[in-house]
Structure formats: C-alpha cells, structure tokens
Amino acid sequence: MKSLPMSLISLLLTACAVGPDFHEPEVQAPASYADWHGGAPALRETGLATGTAQSFARFDDPVLHDLQRQALAANFDVRSATLRFAQSRMARNVAASGQGPQLTTHAGANRQRQSESGAATRMVDAIAPPNRDALIEKLSDPFSLYQAGFDASWELDLWGRVRRNVEAADAGMAEASSVLRDVQLAVQLEVARNYYEMRSAQQQQKLLLQEMDAANEMAALASARQRGGLASSLEVEQQQSALAELQGRLPAQLEFEAAAINRLTMLLAQPPGALQPRLAADGSAPSAARGPDLALGIPGEVMRHRPDIQAAEARLQAATARIGVAVADLYPRITLGLSLGLESVDAAKFGDWGSRQWSVGPSLQLPIFDNGRRRATVELRELEQQEAAIHFQKTVVKAWHEMDDALSAYAAERQRHDSLLARATSARTTLELATARARRGMSDQLPVLQAQRALLAIQREQAAGDTALALRQIGICKASGLAPQD
Template sequence: MRNNTHNTATATASRMLKKIGIAVGIALLTGCTVGPNFTSPSATATQIDLAARDDHSHQYPVSNADISSQWWTLFNDPILSNLEARARLANLDLKIMASRVEQSRANLGITSSNYLPKVSTSGSYTREDISDNSKFAALGAKSSGNDYWQAGFDASWEIDLWGHIKRTVEGAQAEFEVTVLAREAYQITLAAEVARNYLQFRGIQAQLRITEQNKQIAEHKLTLVKSTTKNGLTSKFETSMASAQLAAVTAQIPKLVERRNTQMNKLALLLGENPRALDEELINDVPLPSLPKTIPVGIPAQLAHKRPDVLKAEAQLHQATAAIGVAQSNFYPRITLVGRSGFEAFQSSDLASWDSSFFSVGPAVYLPIFQGGELKQRLKLTEAKQKSAALAYRQTVLNAWHEVDNALDGLASQRSQFDHLNDAYESYKIALHFAQRNYQEGAGNYLNVLTAQRNVLDSRMALNDSATNATLSLVTLYKALGGGWDVSNNDPTAPVFAATDAATISRPNNAAAMSEVRDGK
C-alpha cells in the first residue's frame, strides 16, 4: 500500500516537473530583455591637439610617447619617488576608497545571486490540544493532546523573462566600475598632491636658503658701512639704510620657516603619518628638481581612456541606462517557480516513512494592475537621470580637454617667464657690480647700491618662484592627462596595491638620496 502510494506520488511529481520544464523553456525562448542596450560614447568624444598655443615665445618640447604610470620619475628625484610609493600604501583616504570598492563588489555578488534558485530547509514540532466545545470536537475530532512533526525543503526561482534581473545585475556591475574608477581617480589626485606639496616644499627651502644668504650679505654690508662711518668716510644715513635692509631680510625668515614646516606636515598627512614624522627625513636642503628635456603627453585619441573620471562618467551613464530597463521590466509579469517537499506526521517515528511525504510545486505570478501611476513616474525618473548622466559625461570630457589645454599653456607660459626672469637676474647682477664699483670709486651714492642689491635679491627670489611654478605646471599637466595609474593593468578585481610592496618600500637613506639628486643620477 505504501509503495503504491509512493510510486503514484513520484509519477505525478515527475509529470508536473516535465510540464513546468517545458513551460519554462518556452518562456525563456520567447522572452526578451526590455530596455535600451548601452553603447559606449567614447568614440564620439571631441579631440584636440596636445600642444601649447603659438603665442608663447618659448615652447616646451612635447612628444606623443606613452605616459608612464609613474610620471614623477621624470624629475629624477629618489626621495619624491619613495614618498609616492609610500603614499599609495599608507594614505587613509585611498584605503577608504578601496573599502568602498569591496562594498560595491559584495553588492554585485548579492545582486547576481538572483540568477540562481533559492533553497532552504525547515523543521517544526507542535503540541496541539483543541477545546472540547470547539466545532472541530463537535465534528468528531479528538480533543486530547497530540504531537505534530514536520520537516522539509522550500525552493523558489524567478524566471527572468523580461530581463529584470539581467538589467539589475548590469546596473550593479556598472556601479562597481564606478567605485573602482573613483578609487583610480583619487590615486591620480594623490600622486599629484604628493608631488605638488613636495615641490612646493623644495621651493620654500630654496627661498629660505636664498634669504639666509641675503642676510649674510646684508650683515657683511652693515659691518663695512659701520667701519667706513667710524672712519668718517660715510654718514649715519648709509648705516641706517644698511641696518634697515638687514632687518627687512631677517623678517622674511620666520614666515618661510613656518611655510616649510607646514609643507612637511602636509606630506606626512598624505602618507598617513603623524605631524613632524617626516621632519628628520626631509629637513636637509635638497635642490629643486629640474624639468625633463622632453615631456611625453601621449596620443590625443587616447585621452578619454587615460582619465578615470571620464571612464567613471561613462560607467555612471551605463548604470543609468540599465536602470531604464529595470523600470520598464516592472510593467511586465514576474513568474517565480515555487516548490516545497518534505515529511509530516503525528509521530516522530513516522517521519522516515514515504507515507508521510508531501510536496507542492507550481508557478507564482506577480502582475501589477494598478499602482497609481507609480511605475510610469519611475520610468520617467530613470529616463531623466539617464539624460543627466549623458550630459555629465559630455561635460566631463569637455572639462578634461580644457584642463589639458590650460596645463599645456601654463607650462609654456612658465617656461617663457623663467627665461625672461633669468635674463633680468643676470642684468641686475651686472648693474649691482657697476653700482658697487662706482660707490667705491666715489662716483656714486650708497642708495644706488642698496637699490641694485634689492633688485638682485627680488629677481633671484622671483626666479626661484618661477622654477617652482614650472615644476608645478608639469604636475598639473600630468594630472590633467590622467597620469598616475596603469590603464593597461586596470583589473577591477585586483587590490589597490600588492601586499608585497609594503616590505620593499621604506624610509629612504637620506644621505644616499640627496647624493643622487645633487649628482644628477
């Protein structure tokens, strides 16, 4: 009897599963994915020439060679290279961005799980006792207590007829790419900020060195003037002017020291270090790195693929496009296969018997009939967001070209300014030489000497500022070009940095590093 019952149940279940399988197969063959398919807009991006305007007298030579992901090595400064490597390992903001990538990766895994069926198991035990005066007792049910045991499996699987799951996963994948590219964009910003603060620090060191040298010159002049005044060769006017010049030069030193210390703390913050952590490492005076003879800027057509902010805007457009498909699929019925099987009995010893088995299987259909216009408005909302994302992409590309063009123009401008300031500095030195000789020969007054000295000092300081600004212009250019990340090795599944790098990157040997910089190695 039990075997006949079991065979009948098995045969019935088999026939039903075949029918459901055929129905699912037909549905999958006839189903379609609603919503627009995403097409990358990169190929239609506007292109310009990567060259400065012709209205600058001194153009900086550029080439179409590929941009190195470690463009800061063009400065040939081992200390800067070490700081860049350590910043990639220790910068806290970059670690936060990496954490967001992991969150987005987990969200993508959660969304992708909707492709697969859901299976769960459950079991229960209840002790039941009905009232003697209940309707069930009146119908003859036993009113004394009894046990009820149940155990089984539940399964469900949504059939993705209209691409609801597909578009949802597509949007999650695009969102994951957005977080990865946001991390890469910050990596470019971090590289530029480390280089910018380091070069500014070296420029301030140079200013401080020039100021201290000028102080020594002013002290020497004051000693000479006091000596000639004592011998009656000059008046107290010359002594007062020399004293005033010394005081003016000395007054510049405290502010420069403050700026120097601030720059060291900025670098320490970028490296995830405490204040003053880099003081001992950087305090020694090192010359400002010089610019390379030729600057590689890459190929104009590749700019859209070099800048992660452009690729990020494209991924955001992809995400918005996928959202339209999700909104459109909500207008169509959603079919879920639901199944349940297990055993139930009043005695626990009967649970192992096939006579205690049960099952249920069949489709569950959800079809929105009236939602008060919500679905239509959600579709309009996603379409409006997609238009906004498309405009944002165009704006990002246009902004990228403007930044590159401005950076090229700024570099050429700084080159021209430096050359002219250098000519002015050489001329002021010659003027100072003749002013001093005329004063010594009695053909000139001391005011002319002070004026010539002030011109030389100001010109030398301006020349140093121009050299610093020229290096900063190169940093701005490479940030605009998207330098600082390896496009060819852009694997979203890879970590931000290799774990083995931490063992190979450490604080540099300052003496050896400074020797390399001074020797131009």
C-alpha cells in the same frame, strides 16, 4: 509534448532584456591640444599630440617616492575609496545571485494545541456527530509536530530584469574603481605638490641666510665707510633696512615649511611631527619634474582614460540599465517552485515514506494596479539617465578646460623660467666683473657685495620658479589623469 520543455528553454535563452541598451558616449576631442586654447596665443602649446599616452612627469626623488607609496597605503581617502570599491563588488554579487535558483532548507519540532472553539471546529459542527464533544476534546489535545525539508525557486528572467540589475551593478563597480584610481592619483599628486613646496621653503631659507650674510657684510662696510667719511648715515640706514627686510622674510618661510610638512603628515595619516626626521632639510634644491618632452598622447585617448570621465561614463551606464529594471517590473514575473519535505506528529514515523510531502509548479505575479507607481518609477529612471548624461558632458568639457588651463600655466611658467635663466647669467657676469675690478684695486668690496646680493635674489626667484614649474607639471598630470612615473 516532448518538444515543449526544449521550446521553453529556447524561449528563456533568447528572451530579450527590455529597456534601452547602453552605447558608449563619444568624447569630443581636438586633433591637437593647441586647437582648443583660450587666452593669449603665446601660451598655446604645440606638438603635444605626438607619442602615446604615458606619464607626463617623472619624479626622481627617493624620499618623495617613499612618501607616495606610504600615502597610497595609509591615506584616509584612499582607504575609504578602497572600501567603497569592495562594497560595489559585494553589491554586484548580490545582484548576480538572482540569476540562479534559490535554495532554502527548514526543520522544526514544536508542541501545539488547537482551540476547542476555533475555526477547525466548524467541520465538526457541520457533521454534528453524536460524540461531538469527545471529538473536539480529542482534537484539542496537545501534540508534537515534526517537519523538515527544502524549498527551491527560480525566477525566469524573461524580460531581463535580473540581467539589467547585474549590468547596473557592473557599472557601479566600474564607477567605484574609477573613483578609486582618481583618489589615488589625487593623493600621489598632492604628496608631490606639498613635498616640492616644503623643499622650496627649505631652499628659500638657505638662500635667505646667505643673502642675509651678504647684507650684513654690506651694512658693516657702510658703517666702516661712514667712520672714514666716505659714506653718509643715510647709506648706513639703507643697508640696515635692507638687512631687516631680509630677516623679516625668514619667519614666513619657516611657516610655509611647517604647513607643508603638516599637510604631508596628514596625507600619510600620521600625527603632527611624525615625519620630522625624514623631512629635514637636505640641502637639495627642488627642481622641475622631468617629463617625456610633453608627449602626452592623442588628445581623445588621454581624455578617455581620465578617471573622472570613466566614472561619469559608468554612472551613465548604470542609470541606463536601471531603466530596464523599471520597465521589466511592468511585465509578469514567472517563478518555478519546488518544495520537498517530511511532516509527522509521531516522531517514530517521521522518517517513513508516508510522511513525505511535496509541491512543484510555476507561480505567476501579474501587476494590475499600483496607483501608477511602476510607471512613475520608469519615468524617474529616465530622468536620472538624462541627468547622468548631462553630468558626463559637463565632466568632459570641464576636463578640457582644466587641460587648457594646465598647459597655459605650464607655458607661462616655462617662459618665466627661461627669463630667470637669462637674468641669472647676466648677474653672474656682473659679479665676475665686479670681483675682477676689486682684485685689481679699481674698486672696493661694495660693488662685489651688491652684485652678490643681486645674484642671490635671482637665485631665490629661480628656486621658487623651479618649484612653480614642477607644480605646473603636476597640474598637467592631474588634468590628463596620467599618474607620475617612478
């Protein structure tokens, strides 16, 4: 008989958890990023599978760094995701509390009276003593009842219901953590995106003003040539039209700047105008974020660390664990109980040894008939797991499409960027030659102004291209799930 408690403990320790065990799903990945590419072969990026997974883009703007840090602390979406993660931790604690004994204590003192015609009088009627009426009157006298004690219970987790609950809660906490990282990354990249767009609009305004100055000089020169009989009124009107066209572009750039500043302000949870002094034009042109030569890391490892894929995997694990919870509800529950206390109608005897009361022993809860509710719950949980598995597969495939789109867009923008560099070099050469001819008296200033305007127009395209290239790098950060480095 002494071996019976040890046998019971051994059974409890080795009791299995019913339901399917979770196995980490496989994330399909190519050997190199270029292997899975849709679209023109010219946009296929190669050499991306070298190196280890790291941050792709490095933003070296101190103002941008400060804005990103402030956004991570103040952004509404980040704060909400942080609270949801905290909620998941509390939910995990609630689930884990079922693994140990539950202790409660109670105490009370109340005044009560029994009914003279209630159920308690049936015993008196059955005995039918001669003094029945006096006895009932005595039993119905008001009295005080004093009680105190504690109760303890512990559910033997024979089928792993509690353990599966904790497993599901752990997975829920992992999902909330991944969602939080995903939101933080999205906010960082949105701040960078809007910051580059704002600086681009400011740079466009600066270059537009310079081009307007050159166009104004060309219009003045055309008027002077007309007065000297060297030009027609058509040439004058053409120059005035070109100047007006440049002036018409300025309001749009002012609007772009204002919209980008407001988006940044919203990302930092600030009212309109709060960041105006910090975001004033500083004369610097936005440039592409410097990256580690496209060394993103091994494709499979990069995708495995994407926050949304990790969140989908955690969701699948939680759905798998909930099947075990539902299956365990089909089996009996055994709970060990203990109750100790004191009860007395006499306050003076409340602490006496004779006022003690206790009970100890197991209780069994056996499901017999519930009209199919538990079986339906198991099937429901299995269907939820299948949905979570499909969601995981969709998330992985979508991630690869986003990565291919981001790399193709980066390759196309880089090619355009290289073309603009060649055009800018040619325009500078043209300006130098026109200037040299004007200095030698071989021509007037018109060719110089025309070359200057052409160069300024290309520089505006270059500024826009630099911003576009930086935005494409931000897109790769988002597709890979790699946060930008400081």
